[in-house]
Amino acid sequence: MSVQQHLLDLGDLFNFSDLSTFTQNIPIEWVASALDLSSQATIRRRRLPADQVLWLVLGMALFRDEPVHEVARRLNICAQGLATDHLLARSGVTEARKRLGSGPVEWLFRKTGNQWGGERYRDDSWQGLQVFAVDGALLRTPDTPELRDHFGSGNTPTERQTPFPMLRLVALMNVRSHVILDAQLSPYRRSEMRLADEFLEQVPNQSVTLFDKGFWSADLMLRLSGQGISRHWLTPARKNLVSEEVVRYGKNDRLVRMKVSPQARKRNPDLPTHWEVREVSYEIQGKLKTIMTSLPAATYSANAVAKLYQERWEIELGFRDIKSSMQQNAMTLRSKKIDLVYQEVWGLLLAYNMIRREASQAAVAFGRAPSDIRFKPACQYIAVQLIVMAAANPISAMGRRLADLRAGVGGMFLDHHPRPSRPRTVKISKTRFPVDRKAAPLK
Template structure:
């Protein structure tokens, strides 16, 4: 059974973390501010898009009605479903992208205080995919996965990369687009937004001299950490056991594509063993062994695995395990993704602020429980007197403070390689009789 929104939700409760000036700034910067009085002005449509992610199983008409988004009109109190669709199309994606950038930077900086590791804020880059509705426009714009057999996926897909804070799991920045575009190209635009005095952790799929040197040489004290690939070749520069410097050659193909790349580059190699007994070598730009001990660096890479749960939270918890985004055009698909990222960060922001009061790491709180109680409390706030709203917020934070995760969650099972689609149907025993 799909959950229903029980009451009209007061936008004061939803918007207390988002400065109204930020919305005005985003609308003005993108030329989308409402010039004439509309029943559904641009400011309200912004909240509609965010609420569509928070209440994923509700129709757009239900969400608009329960949020009381339309301005009162004595002549025509109702608003047509087509008007809601037109309002979203009129708004476009640009204001949501601008608003996300403003909010994400402010919220991340607010909650990085006191959570830096040896003077460095910590981030992780990771990628995933989202499926869009199957329309000619979406298929032409985003493309779809194709297999070696020539079979093309039934639905278009978009590729999404995020820059996520390790301390809070707030998404600092994101980039997404066509499925066929290589993740490395998206990653290059993403690393340009990494703050100074930081450490960014990557999965081995992002191992590239072009990408890592771009991060390291632009800005101030921007460091990286990544596991070495099995086929990595280097020259060992010292014989310190388990923690040594290496020199690697930059491939001729990479230098031809980017003439500014050096002929070789150096890194620090740290040998470690996973909890499953597998040997691993981590490469990093943190060369100072005294300032950055090997054991602490290994711990930072282990923290990266927990970032992967953020996509599960976004796709399964926030979006309700819906396989396909609801929007039908590339512009509204992008708008929907920005709205979902804003909604995800709103939940993570509340978790970070609860954690400050409870004096615990934000990652020790349950995202699922937080989302559940936020939806519940927002509903109750709408039917209470405004003076009682602060008491509800205190109650919400106290209840969530009691729902700390008892132990750190890790990977419960090893990774497996998924079976590729077969070119021919597999015969069963019954079919052969």
């Protein structure tokens, strides 16, 4: 019997609508296909089967301050529907996660990210182009010999190691909906640029992708713009770039020609010896900034291009939402095995995307843009509602509960009012010692 058929036969024991926010967004066929990747897939009816372990991994991302076995109890995750300490041992949760592995969670994240990341919403384009961003972040793992040997750690000026092993994350994000289309995880020593190479083909047509300066590469940029239709890029110029002017479009707008480095041509012999790039300069806070782009000057003005690059910070906000709002500022991941670390992070990214998509659907219902909804209150609201839904009858009024949830999320819009100006002032530092204002000045 296939895993798909087995899951469909579980209706009498478990209904996927227990977590209706999850299952409304993720079709059961996707779940079945993901679980089919698990090498431990079996028709044996376990106390904590793989289908529910998948929801448990997602619950771990939403309840970071709770132990894993408590997350299972809160979400009512168990074959019998009563995940109490008597029915579900703590060691059983860990073993169930090991049986599931990281592969199914990673597959499900990529499937949903590719599907949701390209969805169109109100005001989600820039002059007809969808806007994406690529950037990297670091996550800290527990300090065990196994994890340190696999993930490695950061550079230090001495031979001393950094306190914790580090995992590298590079993501491709839709900056208007903040949904992550794709991502790569790796040990610390792998290059962000090489990781970005692996999901380059996921960038949709009719788009512009914003890069940090650390991704500057003729190979990367030429392949992005050369594949597909109207796939453009934008990145800050690196210092000390040697170029020659080809065409002058305006005072701070020109086309330049640069040599492709021998190292890049050795890695990819198909690269040309030279390539041409548009260079746009602009002033911000009294400093002159320069960006490079493939956007043609005939269609996109220099002012518009310069303003567009400011949206690159949206991906930084997405990383902040994951680290601060979802992880509740917990600096270290909770898993202590290599595969479970990857499973935890893939579950974190999947849960983040589901919150973003649910918020986007709420925004559409209110005629607003997805980026108008505040992430942290939406995350907390959905987490609380999941506990309520898990304890309720899964069948009756499911559609009404989901509509109520989206209505609640829709009440969390940002207020786009200008912030009052508060000039910076230098204040005396706080001290626990009394200050003698009559004391004589120091000589």
